[in-house]
Amino acid sequence: MIQFRAVHKSYSGPQGEFVALQPLDLDIGAGEVFGVIGHSGAGKSTLVRLINRLEPHSGGRLLVDGEEVGALDAAGLRALRRRVGMIFQHFNLLSARTVAQNIAFPLQLAGRTPQQADARVRELLALVGLESQADKYPAQLSGGQKQRVGIARALATGPKILLCDEATSALDPQTTAAVLDLLARLNRELGLTIVLITHEMDVVRRVCDKVAVLDAGRLVESGAVTDVFLHPQHPTTRRFVAEAEHVDEEAQTRAFAQVQGRILRLTFLGEDTHKPLLAQVARATGIDYSLLSGRIDRIRETPYGQLTVALLGGDIDAAQAQLTAAGVHVQVLRA
Incomplete structure (x- = not known):
């Protein structure tokens, strides 16, 4: 047009x-x-x-x-x-x-x-x-x-x-x-x-x-x-x-420095947003996770979720691979 x-x-x-x-x-x-x-x-x-x-x-x-x-x-x-x-x-x-x-x-x-x-x-x-x-x-x-x-x-x-x-x-x-x-x-x-x-x-x-x-x-x-x-x-x-998400990047950086483990940003889109994928992967790989920040909302008619998590213990590499295989977009913020 x-x-x-x-x-x-x-x-x-x-x-x-x-x-x-x-x-x-x-x-x-x-x-x-x-x-x-x-x-x-x-x-x-x-x-x-x-x-x-x-x-x-x-x-x-x-x-x-x-x-x-x-x-x-x-x-x-x-x-x-x-x-x-x-x-x-x-x-x-x-x-x-x-x-x-x-x-x-x-x-x-x-x-x-x-x-x-x-x-x-x-x-x-x-x-x-x-x-x-x-x-x-x-x-x-x-x-x-x-x-x-x-x-x-x-x-x-x-x-x-x-x-x-x-x-x-x-x-x-x-x-x-x-x-x-x-x-x-x-x-x-x-x-x-x-x-x-x-x-x-x-x-x-x-x-x-x-x-x-x-x-x-x-x-x-x-x-x-x-x-x-x-x-x-x-x-x-x-x-x-x-x-838009009211994120204070400086405060977030300070918070990251106080937690241990690998920090990931996980993006869920569509119906996957409401599935318990993170909990399922944690049970399968023996990891523990801490939620550092997150938001569940919609982009027009499409539900989405973004979670920033710290992973500890268990098989972190396997957990990351399983999340990716399940269609979750995984961004490593700190290895």
Whole structure:
């Protein structure tokens, strides 16, 4: 659905050229929820604004739904933007218009009749659960309700792609979870391709299929969320994962120094997460183990578990081999 080929972006300023995005290659498939994560200034908002040409790219090839974005004329760009909806961190609602009028606004711009617009607005209000709020103004709504209006407005013209630029950053955790659940449902029911910009790995874990990690304008890591989240390779990615799991790496290092034995990080995925594999292997090989840290959770719909353990006594090599043979990903943190 979206292809970046050596795409880069630079700005000219009083102090010379500023490179916001280094050349990158990226593929976003139809129907995927694709996360782009990075700290402030990493270039993630620049990247998403290239997709609907709110910002023109400086070089490379960018194709959206088979069309070269940089080659579109004014009419072609308008047609593209009807197929690409966008929601924002601070909602960007029109304060003098009601909820229904905000949602109807893009339909009016697209030339729909009042009857067509009214019917579509009612449909969208039901879709996002705001039927009772149609005549209220933005100032009368909660943050979560405002973002639902923003989502409904972005869906008004029936887009194939939904761009979400820090769409949950201004919301509390409970409201964030509700909005992410709504986006996941829209992805399933409408087949939307969603590109979600965030600085929170927990958001990526909850709803995304794939993720790209940006650092200072460079693409440093990308892939399936299960791979990137559970086995991060780049230091930036590892910091995001540590923040999401509330890991204090210094405290963890001190704790490791106080225990004996071989320290392993065990990663369980899918149904293996809930099997007593570690206990079975301990009985079979005569090892003792201490749990140093761990987490059982889900990546989208897939259960996973990560345990950091210290193994003592018995046949540790055999235990490690049996865990690997059982499909557990074993990482040796200290031999």
